[in-house]
Amino acid sequence: MAMERELLKNAFSKPCTVIYPFEKLEPPEGLRGKHEYDPEKCIGCGLCARICPSFSITLKGGPGPKCTGLLVDLGKCLFCGQCEEICPRDAIWLTTEYELAVINKEDGILDFERTPPPPKTTPKKVE
Amino acid sequence: MSSPFTTLVAVLIFPGLSFILTYGLWCQWVSRKAAARLQNRQGPLHTGWQGILQPLADFIKLLVNEDITPAAADKPVFNYSPIAVFALPLAATFLIPIQSLTNLWGWDPIVSFEGDLILILFLMSVVILAVFLGGWSSGSLFGAVGATRAALMMLAYEIPLGLVAIGPAILAGSLQISKIVDWQVASVNAFFRAPSIQGLAVVGVLFIGVVIYVICLLAELELKPFDISEAETEIVHGWQVEYSGKKLALLNAGHDVKMVLAAALVTSLFLGGPAGPILPPFVWFILKTTFCVLVLTNLSVLFARFRIDQMVSGAWKYLVPLAVLQVMAVVALSGVI
Amino acid sequence: MSEREFVIPVGPQHPALKEPESFLFTVDGEVVVDVEARIGYNHRGIEKAMESRNYIQNLYITERVCGICSNAHQTAYTGSVEEAGGIEIPERAKYIRVFVQELERLHSHLLWVGVAAHEIGFDTMFYLVWRDRELVMDLLEEISGNRVNYAMPTVGGVRRDLNKDNFMRYHKILDTVAERTNYYIKVASTEKTILERAVGVGYLGKEDMIRLSGCGPNARSSGVPCDIRKLSPYLIYDEIPFEHIYVDNGDVLGQVLVRVLETLEAVKICKWVLDNIPEGEIAVKFNPMQRLPEGEAAYLVEAQRGELIHYTISDGKNMPYRHKIRAPTMANIPSLIERLKGGYIADIPITLAGIDPCFSCTDRMVFYDEGKDKTWSWTEGELSKYRKEWYSK
Ligand code: SF4
Numbered sequence: 001m002a003m004e005r006e007l008l009k010n011a012f013s014k015p016c017t018v019i020y021p022f023e024k025l026e027p028p029e030g031l032r033g034k035h036e037y038d039p040e041k042c043i044g045c046g047l048c049a050r051i052c053p054s055f056s057i058t059l060k061g062g063p064g065p066k067c068t069g070l071l072v073d074l075g076k077c078l079f080c081g082q083c084e085e086i087c088p089r090d091a092i093w094l095t096t097e098y099e100l101a102v103i104n105k106e107d108g109i110l111d112f113e114r115t116p117p118p119p120k121t122t123p124k125k126v127e
Numbered sequence: 128m129s130s131p132f133t134t135l136v137a138v139l140i141f142p143g144l145s146f147i148l149t150y151g152l153w154c155q156w157v158s159r160k161a162a163a164r165l166q167n168r169q170g171p172l173h174t175g176w177q178g179i180l181q182p183l184a185d186f187i188k189l190l191v192n193e194d195i196t197p198a199a200a201d202k203p204v205f206n207y208s209p210i211a212v213f214a215l216p217l218a219a220t221f222l223i224p225i226q227s228l229t230n231l232w233g234w235d236p237i238v239s240f241e242g243d244l245i246l247i248l249f250l251m252s253v254v255i256l257a258v259f260l261g262g263w264s265s266g267s268l269f270g271a272v273g274a275t276r277a278a279l280m281m282l283a284y285e286i287p288l289g290l291v292a293i294g295p296a297i298l299a300g301s302l303q304i305s306k307i308v309d310w311q312v313a314s315v316n317a318f319f320r321a322p323s324i325q326g327l328a329v330v331g332v333l334f335i336g337v338v339i340y341v342i343c344l345l346a347e348l349e350l351k352p353f354d355i356s357e358a359e360t361e362i363v364h365g366w367q368v369e370y371s372g373k374k375l376a377l378l379n380a381g382h383d384v385k386m387v388l389a390a391a392l393v394t395s396l397f398l399g400g401p402a403g404p405i406l407p408p409f410v411w412f413i414l415k416t417t418f419c420v421l422v423l424t425n426l427s428v429l430f431a432r433f434r435i436d437q438m439v440s441g442a443w444k445y446l447v448p449l450a451v452l453q454v455m456a457v458v459a460l461s462g463v464i
Numbered sequence: 465m466s467e468r469e470f471v472i473p474v475g476p477q478h479p480a481l482k483e484p485e486s487f488l489f490t491v492d493g494e495v496v497v498d499v500e501a502r503i504g505y506n507h508r509g510i511e512k513a514m515e516s517r518n519y520i521q522n523l524y525i526t527e528r529v530c531g532i533c534s535n536a537h538q539t540a541y542t543g544s545v546e547e548a549g550g551i552e553i554p555e556r557a558k559y560i561r562v563f564v565q566e567l568e569r570l571h572s573h574l575l576w577v578g579v580a581a582h583e584i585g586f587d588t589m590f591y592l593v594w595r596d597r598e599l600v601m602d603l604l605e606e607i608s609g610n611r612v613n614y615a616m617p618t619v620g621g622v623r624r625d626l627n628k629d630n631f632m633r634y635h636k637i638l639d640t641v642a643e644r645t646n647y648y649i650k651v652a653s654t655e656k657t658i659l660e661r662a663v664g665v666g667y668l669g670k671e672d673m674i675r676l677s678g679c680g681p682n683a684r685s686s687g688v689p690c691d692i693r694k695l696s697p698y699l700i701y702d703e704i705p706f707e708h709i710y711v712d713n714g715d716v717l718g719q720v721l722v723r724v725l726e727t728l729e730a731v732k733i734c735k736w737v738l739d740n741i742p743e744g745e746i747a748v749k750f751n752p753m754q755r756l757p758e759g760e761a762a763y764l765v766e767a768q769r770g771e772l773i774h775y776t777i778s779d780g781k782n783m784p785y786r787h788k789i790r791a792p793t794m795a796n797i798p799s800l801i802e803r804l805k806g807g808y809i810a811d812i813p814i815t816l817a818g819i820d821p822c823f824s825c826t827d828r829m830v831f832y833d834e835g836k837d838k839t840w841s842w843t844e845g846e847l848s849k850y851r852k853e854w855y856s857k
């Protein structure tokens with residue numbers, strides 16, 4: 001009988017559960033969520049792909065000036081934020097977006113495009 | 128009941144089969160929602176207003192689900208015991224006075240005869256037999272343990288349950304439920320006209336009775352703290368563990384009907400049945416039984432589960448002597464008034 | 465086995481177990497006569513995976529050894545790596561590590577109280593405790609950016625700083641948590657149905673506990689003072705004033721007591737850290753490609769479930785040559801089995817949950833020959849011989 005008062009108090013107050021998807025909580029600043037990418041800043045150094053502990057970043061077109069962007073597989077990613085920490089140009093970072101469920105695995109791969117700087121050699125397009 | 132037509136309507140539609148089933152679903156919703164709110168949760172929410180259709184949706188979903196009979200099960204017993212678990216309490220509700228079809232202010236039950244209270248008590252015990260057989264025949268260890276526990280629990284609560292139910296009958300001088308209701312109405316009216324010490328004493332003694340009765344009903348309905356026979360974390364739902372699909376739907380509906388029956392019995396024996404001022408009987412019936420369901424729910428979220436040995440010894444140490452004392456007090460009082 | 469006895473399998477899948485592990489109970493009626501534990505359903509090869517990743521990448525693998533003790537694992541891992549590499553971390557980083565570690569202990573112990581209540585069928589308490597635990601989870605999410613895997617420690621310090629402006633709010637949240645914990649202590653000590661299920665259940669005395677070398681709250685509930693934070697203080701635990709909690713009930717009630725009292729202590733530690741944290745750097749630079757000098761180091765941490773050991777061997781590369789993890793549940797299984805014997809079937813879930821088991825950290829691999837009914841394991845030499853043969857094929 002020790003909890004009766006608490007129970008009655010609950011019955012007349014608002015339930016603590018949030019009716020997700022109709023109501024949403026504001027994620028705190030600094031939550032590690034979906035990636036964002038700035039193609040202008042990226043230099044295609046490939047450090048992010050090398051440090052990623054779950055190998056979820058692929059450089060399109062190879063490292064260096066040939067790089068035409070990144071593929072980030074959110075299905076593999078563990079949202080550690082290490083890519084953001086190591087990037088020398090702050091070109092990749094994590095946002096607070098957390099609703100990342102997809103029906104197909106392929107939809108969970110972020111495709112970041114980047115136009116390589118004016119080529120000294122013509123970059124090869126890789127499908 | 129005058130004509131065969133009204134009897135048919137009474138049995139099949141109101142206040143019989145359809146009403147009881149719908150009302151069972153209502154009780155399930157009330158109980159789920161209330162439990163959720165007491166625990167600061169939302170409870171059913173999306174099917175209909177505040178999830179009021181959720182019990183129905185669950186029922187239909189179970190009907191569609193695959194129905195598996197384990198190879199190790201004793202098939203006939205395993206298949207038929209859900210029907211018994213569903214049908215027996217349903218039959219018992221026909222004896223409860225709810226509303227007469229021909230008279231808006233009357234409350235004759237569908238069937239009524241001297242001694243129907245005994246029949247109800249008997250039907251409620253037979254349900255446990257069906258439960259036992261169902262669990263035991265399922266060929267699962269957890270089912271067998273659950274079945275044994277259900278039978279052991281019956282040994283503990285059946286006697287006080289029967290004893291205190293007889294209390295009002297002794298006072299009313301009849302074993303017929305509608306007569307007991309009539310007696311309550313009459314004595315409440317008499318009490319308001321001329322309040323007396325004896326009247327208060329009767330209320331006091333019956334209050335002890337209703338407390339014992341509710342505790343036993345918690346066990347009968349396998350609610351906490353007596354959900355020992357289905358204890359999810361220990362024996363994975365106990366005697367029901369192998370049931371699925373249609374059979375599980377029947378078992379759940381049976382549980383709802385049992386809930387209605389339990390609330391209706393408390394109402395009829397102790398709370399003056401469907402009688403009440405201004406509103407017609409069935410409205411009072413619904414109000415009173417819903418209140419009983421709320422009380423049962425509140426009690427069931429308030430405790431942790433007992434162990435089977437604690438429950439059985441507790442029942443024999445405290446409940447049975449208390450029930451005997453209560454009946455003795457009732458007998459003594461019935462001489463006075 | 466006599467005729468009245470039969471065997472009840474609990475696990476690998478069972479509602480009382482949140483992770484796959486198998487226990488075979490020989491029962492006589494409702495009384496447990498014998499228990500046989502079989503581990504190994506959840507072996508993930510984490511130690512092997514760590515040998516092919518560098519020290520920074522390994523941070524996030526150790527963290528995932530266990531969801532609830534993620535920070536304890538990272539603290540132990542970074543500690544062992546820093547010791548092997550002779551890296552000195554800034555003072556402020558130590559405070560932040562302790563802060564996150566104690567917050568984690570808070571939420572873990574509250575989680576345990578909820579689970580224990582659920583195991584004895586007290587779902588209301590389970591819901592309410594978990595509701596209040598949410599405060600701590602939100603706090604951790606705000607500090608670290610994630611609810612479960614905080615990724616706070618890194619080799620050489622911590623990754624995120626605490627903002628001084630929020631300290632007042634943190635104090636308030638911690639006060640609420642302490643107040644709620646006190647309320648649950650009151651409930652647990654006055655509610656008859658809880659006491660009925662906790663007093664004298666799963667009893668194990670002090671001598672038996674020492675003989676079976678249990679650790680963590682499991683051992684402290686039997687009166688063995690074995691808190692690593694006191695016995696061999698790491699980080700700044702030797703400066704923090706806090707009680708060494710142990711009781712000698714030896715039963716489930718003792719386990720509840722140890723954990724709720726530790727929850728209150730953890731609140732105290734967190735508040736102390738907030739009051740005393742020094743200014744300064746939060747990390748020294750550690751390059752992922754940096755090589756560690758040859759050497760080895762072991763690091764002991766008091767995780768929520770007991771003593772956690774990380775042991776690393778470096779052969780001068782930027783990856784560990786070998787990293788060994790001993791999670792506390794492994795040490796608690798023998799005493800768990802002793803606790804279970806002689807109890808009722810109904811007490812199995814609560815006794816099992818009593819040690820706060822985490823089986824996926826526990827799993828080891830052995831070879832098993834079904835025909836000969838023989839088990840054996842390999843030494844390192846045999847393993848590398850096997851590897852050479854495998855790759856030369
Ligand atoms: S995102 Fe950053 S780390 Fe990754 S390739 Fe571009 S510049 Fe390098």
Ligand code: SF4
Nearest residue numbers: 052077078080081083
């Ligand atoms: S957040 Fe971590 S796991 Fe995800 S892509 Fe970046 S480095 Fe890889």
